[in-house]
Amino acid sequence: MKGVKAMYLKELSELDGVSGDEGRVRKFIEEKIKDKVDSLKVDIMGNLIALKKGTKSNRKFLLAAHMDEVGFMVTNIEDDGTLSFGPVGGIDPRVAVGKHVRIKGELAGVIGYKAIHLQRKDELLASPKFENLRINIGAKSKEEASRKVEIGDYVTFATDFRCENARATGKAFDDRAGCAALMEILEKGQRYEDDLCFAFLVQEETGLRGSAVLFEQLCPDLALVIEGTTAGDDPGLPEHQWATHLGDGPAITFMHRGYVVNKKIYESILQVARKYDIRHQPKRRTAGGTDAARLAKTGGGVPAGVISIPARYIHSPLSMIDLADFNNTVLLLSKILEEGEGFAK
Amino acid sequence: MIDLIKELTESYGPSGREEEVQRIVLKYLEGYIDGHKLDPMGNLLVWKEGRDDKKVLLDAHIDEIGLVVTNIDDKGFLRVEPVGGVSPYTYVGHRVKFPKATGVVYYEGETPDEQKKNLSNLSFDLLFVDIGARDSREAETLVPIGTFGVYDSYFYKNGNYLTSKSMDDRVGCAVLVEVFRNLNDPKHTVIGSFSVQEEIGLVGAFVSAYSFSPQACVAVDVTDSADHPKGFKRHAMALGKGPAIKIKDKMSISHRRVVEMLEQAAQKANVPYQKEVLTFGGTNAAALQRTKEGIPSATLSIPTRYVHSPSETVSLNDVEGAVKLLLSFAKLELEF
Numbered sequence: 001m002k003g004v005k006a007m008y009l010k011e012l013s014e015l016d017g018v019s020g021d022e023g024r025v026r027k028f029i030e031e032k033i034k035d036k037v038d039s040l041k042v043d044i045m046g047n048l049i050a051l052k053k054g055t056k057s058n059r060k061f062l063l064a065a066h067m068d069e070v071g072f073m074v075t076n077i078e079d080d081g082t083l084s085f086g087p088v089g090g091i092d093p094r095v096a097v098g099k100h101v102r103i104k105g106e107l108a109g110v111i112g113y114k115a116i117h118l119q120r121k122d123e124l125l126a127s128p129k130f131e132n133l134r135i136n137i138g139a140k141s142k143e144e145a146s147r148k149v150e151i152g153d154y155v156t157f158a159t160d161f162r163c164e165n166a167r168a169t170g171k172a173f174d175d176r177a178g179c180a181a182l183m184e185i186l187e188k189g190q191r192y193e194d195d196l197c198f199a200f201l202v203q204e205e206t207g208l209r210g211s212a213v214l215f216e217q218l219c220p221d222l223a224l225v226i227e228g229t230t231a232g233d234d235p236g237l238p239e240h241q242w243a244t245h246l247g248d249g250p251a252i253t254f255m256h257r258g259y260v261v262n263k264k265i266y267e268s269i270l271q272v273a274r275k276y277d278i279r280h281q282p283k284r285r286t287a288g289g290t291d292a293a294r295l296a297k298t299g300g301g302v303p304a305g306v307i308s309i310p311a312r313y314i315h316s317p318l319s320m321i322d323l324a325d326f327n328n329t330v331l332l333l334s335k336i337l338e339e340g341e342g343f344a345k
Numbered sequence: 346m347i348d349l350i351k352e353l354t355e356s357y358g359p360s361g362r363e364e365e366v367q368r369i370v371l372k373y374l375e376g377y378i379d380g381h382k383l384d385p386m387g388n389l390l391v392w393k394e395g396r397d398d399k400k401v402l403l404d405a406h407i408d409e410i411g412l413v414v415t416n417i418d419d420k421g422f423l424r425v426e427p428v429g430g431v432s433p434y435t436y437v438g439h440r441v442k443f444p445k446a447t448g449v450v451y452y453e454g455e456t457p458d459e460q461k462k463n464l465s466n467l468s469f470d471l472l473f474v475d476i477g478a479r480d481s482r483e484a485e486t487l488v489p490i491g492t493f494g495v496y497d498s499y500f501y502k503n504g505n506y507l508t509s510k511s512m513d514d515r516v517g518c519a520v521l522v523e524v525f526r527n528l529n530d531p532k533h534t535v536i537g538s539f540s541v542q543e544e545i546g547l548v549g550a551f552v553s554a555y556s557f558s559p560q561a562c563v564a565v566d567v568t569d570s571a572d573h574p575k576g577f578k579r580h581a582m583a584l585g586k587g588p589a590i591k592i593k594d595k596m597s598i599s600h601r602r603v604v605e606m607l608e609q610a611a612q613k614a615n616v617p618y619q620k621e622v623l624t625f626g627g628t629n630a631a632a633l634q635r636t637k638e639g640i641p642s643a644t645l646s647i648p649t650r651y652v653h654s655p656s657e658t659v660s661l662n663d664v665e666g667a668v669k670l671l672l673s674f675a676k677l678e679l680e681f
Contacts, residue, residue, distance in 0.1 A: 221385070240416040240424045241470060254491035255413055255428065258546040260361025262387070266491070282490040284415045286426045293546070297632075301386035301552030 006168065006326050007187070008032065009180045010161040013170035016105040018071030018088050019206045021154040022046055024105055025067040029179060029200050036186045037198070043217060047210045048200040052186075054193050058341060061194040062220035062302065063185070063333075064211065064291055065178030065227070066204035069171065070315050072096075072155035074103070074135070077146055081139035083109070085155060086130050089205030093128050095316040100158040101135060107148055108158065109137040157317035166323045167246075173321050174228035174314045175204065177329075181226050181309070184330045185337070193340030204291055211291035215299030222265065222303050222344055224336070225292045226329065228321070229253075229283065229308035242284060244310035247322040249279030250329040253306035257289035259296050262303035268344040269305055269336065278332045279324075283308060305344075307332065346665065347507070349373060350519045351500040354509035357442065359411030359493040360428050360542045363387065366407050366515070370522060370539055377526045378537075388553040389539040393525060399533040399679050400559040402640075403524065403671065404550060404629045405517030406543030406566065409510065410653055411495040412441055414474075414488050421478030423448065426469050428493060429544030433467045435654050440497035441474060446487040447497050448476035498655035505661050506584065512657035514543065516647050516664055517565035523668040524675070531675045533560070543629055550629035554636045560679050561603055561641045562633040565667065567657070568594075568623055568646035579624055582648040584660040587617035588667035591644035596627025597634060599643035606677055607645060607670065614673035616666045621646050641681055645670065 008028075017025035026048045034040055037050040048067070070089030077083055083103075087093075097113045111133055116124070135155065139145035161170035182198055197218050201210035214220070229251055232243040244251040252269050254261050273280040283306075292304035309329050311319040336343050358366035367389045371381065374391055381391040389407065410429035417423055425441070427433075436450040452471045454460030463471045474494075478484035488494075498510035507516075521537045528535060536557055542548035554562060568589055571580035582589050590607045591599050611618040623646075634642035645667055650658040 240418060255361065255545075259548055260428070260493075260542055260545060263361065284490060286413065286415065286428075293548075296386060296542075296548050297546075297551035299552065300555040301384060301388075301549075303385055303387075 006180060006323055008183050009168060009177065009326070012176035012180050013161045013172050016102055016154070016156040017067055017069055018154045018156055019068040019203045020088070022067040022202045025179070026200065029067070029183065032183060033186050036189060043213060045210050045213050046202040047214070049217065050198040052191065052196040052198070054195040055191050056193040056341060057195050059194045059221040060197060060218060062197045062199060062214065062218060062223035063182055064199040064201055064223060064225050065182050066175045066201040066210065066291065067179055068202055068205050069156065069174065069176070070205050071157070072101070074149055074151055074153045074155060076151060077142050077149060078134065079142050081141045081145040082134035082136050083145065083149060085135055090315055092315070093130050093133060096133060097128060099317050101155050102158040103137070103149060103155050104153050107137060109135040111135055159317050163323070167320055168323055169318055169320045171317055171319065173309070173311045173319045177228040177309045177311065177321060177326060178226035181326065181330050181333060185333055188334060192337040201291060208289065208291050208294035211294040212298055214295065215302060219299070220302050223292070223295050225290045225304055225306045226333065227290050227306060227308040228311045228314060230288065230314055231310040231312040232285070234312065244281060244283055244308070246310050246312060246320070247324060248281040249325055250332050251281050251283040251308045251310055253283045253308065255286045256306065257287065257293065259293035261292065261305055265303055265305035265344045269307065272336050272339060272343070273332055276335050278335065279328050280332065346519065346523055347502065349522060350507060350516060353515035353519055354500050354511050357444065357495055358407060358409055359495050360408040360544045362493045363407045363541050366518070367539060370407070370518060373522045374525055384553060384556060386549050386552050387541045388549045390553065391525065391537040393528050393531060393535050395531045395533040395535065397533060400536055400557055401533050401675070401679060402536040402538055402554055402557060402559040402562045402633070403521055404538040404540055404553065404562060404564040404633060405521045406514045406549065406629055407518055407539040408541055408544055409495055409513065409515070410544050411493050414490050414492045417481050417484045417490065419481050421476070421480050421484035423474040423476065423484060423488060425472060425474055425494070430653055432653065433469050433472055436472060437467070439655060441494040442497040443488045443492050443494040446476040448474040450474050496655035506658055507661055508656050508658045510655045510657065512649055512659050513567040513652055516567060516659055520565050520664060520667045520671065524671045527668070527672055528675060532677070533679055535675055540629055547627070547629055547632040550632035551636070554633050554640060558637060559640060560681070562630065563603065563607070563671070563674070564629040564633060564642065564644045566628040566644055566646060567649035567652055567659070568621055569652060570648035570650045573650055582619060582621055584648050584650065585662050586619045588663050588670055589619045589621035589646040589648055591621045591623065591646050594623035594626045594628065597631035597642070599630065600634065600641035602681055603641050603643035607643060607674060610674035610677055611670045614669045616670045618666065618670065
């Protein structure tokens with residue numbers, strides 16, 4: 001990754017942490033940030049929450065990214081030693097076929113499918129269903145498989161991180177890219193006017209669950225959710241349906257499923273981006289949701305903004321981001337924090 | 346009250362952009378309330394103090410459905426997505442009003458066959474908006490991506506029937522305003538919540554009761570009225586038979602005791618009322634009842650024809666009945 005910074009992205013991307021099994025990711029982040037914050041805790045849901053005092057401390061500013069990724073779970077061990085499984089979070093079964101997977105973060109397996117010779121013409125290109133897919137770990141019998149795997153074990157895609165021409169490919173950029181961005185902010189070791197709460201959240205992909213318990217613990221005055229979001233700039237779609245464009249900078253959300261972003265926060269983000277001439281783009285679709293919707297609806301309500309790093313092919317074994325977008329996201333975030341109490345006042 | 350309903354329904358306030366309507370509400374309430382505040386989500390909360398420390402919260406959502414600009418092409422045509430439950434059909438050939446421009450909405454089609462096909466499978470991806478811009482730059486100045494629009498519609502009185510956009514739920518806001526303007530010496534403190542972002546998921550109402558912890562909540566909202574040709578089967582609601590006391594919809598079941606109190610209030614004030622079971626939909630009562638440890642909540646509905654269209658139609662009788670009913674409700678002892 002010559003010259004391009006994104007210090008923790010590779011490690012974070014290669015760690016396995018499907019919703020409900022975020023321990024490896026949490027441990028990694030905790031280890032890296034513990035000396036850079038004033039206090040740190042893991043709450044009952046498993047969210048990692050770090051606090052950093054401000055110089056004025058009049059407001060509590062929450063910065064959130066989710067640690068979990070979409071993946072699978074073993075639902076049964078079949079007589080022939082193969083594993084049936086189902087998705088955890090939203091995954092199109094078509095992207096599962098013919099992939100290497102990792103069970104419990106260690107055991108290798110593959111998801112196979114009938115070879116083309118054995119498919120009828122009308123079966124070709126038809127979407128497989130999860131009930132017709134199996135994970136093969138090379139076991140010859142149920143007994144042999146049962147020695148290595150249990151029902152309920154988590155499964156992730158086994159994808160290596162790569163970086164070429166400042167474009168990174170890997171799994172789980174949704175939302176390890178957000179986690180990496182928050183870690184870079186902490187690396188700067190700076191104090192800002194507001195008290196900062198860094199929340200690395202669990203179970204976003206299964207329904208914004210980790211963020212549901214933040215209000216009672218923190219009572220934040222405002223929040224920013226840092227996400228990895230759909231790029232959609234692919235040739236299959238007409239241009240006016242592209243959500244974001246890779247390389248055009250962080251995507252700023254004005255509305256998504258279940259929440260219109262607080263106007264003051266949305267406009268303040270745009271103002272900061274313009275003030276420092278940081279490349280950015282509005283997110284051009286309203287589909288999908290983030291933890292901002294949950295924060296808005298819990299306790300007394302937390303007005304939240306959403307800044308996303310565009311990623312192509314999310315919720316699949318391989319997504320792609322532009323490192324310039326990542327760096328611009330970190331830059332935008334740090335400039336927002338430098339604004340102090342002037343931001344979204 | 347008619348002027349109030351006209352002003353409220355003709356004002357601009359899609360979900361997340363409710364400030365203009367909130368200003369109108371405050372203008373009408375000046376001198377009639379003991380205080381008001383905006384909560385962190387932007388809900389406008391007003392109150393009038395009662396004789397004891399119990400509190401009852403009346404809710405009406407102040408937002409309306411709309412469109413939001415998601416793309417602008419080289420020639421200055423806009424692409425839009427819905428804000429809340431909007432049918433693309435209601436916008437074909439109709440106008441959309443943005444803060445700084447008004448546009449015509451139409452649909453794509455390069456041959457008569459394609460037009461026919463698109464019209465029968467209409468989606469927002471097939472719609473575009475023409476604001477008369479010469480190019481993308483002009484459009485971008487007038488309506489940058491992320492600008493919200495609403496039906497360009499107007500208030501009309503047809504005998505006793507009132508027609509306008511956004512009766513859902515400005516008519517509820519008008520009921521609340523009238524209640525506060527006529528509320529004398531209430532038994533308990535009455536809180537009015539003019540809640541934001543109901544149309545996209547009851548967002549405001551999930552948090553609006555948090556800082557007050559009231560003993561009961563009543564959401565005032567519109568409901569289906571099935572009294573037109575081939576209206577919804579199984580729905581009893583009709584225009585002119587009085588406000589409807591909701592028993593159940595898809596998202597909540599009204600608290601039994603609050604329902605009893607609403608009926609009692611209607612009988613005491615001699616207001617005709619109807620009972621409502623809606624087979625779909627939901628109101629802010631679903632969010633209010635789940636606040637903190639739970640709050641007994643119900644919905645008082647204004648039967649409305651053509652909900653979520655530019656011409657939502659209500660009966661003035663039902664609206665005035667709802668005001669009387671709630672004024673009578675405010676005199677009752679809250680006992681659970």
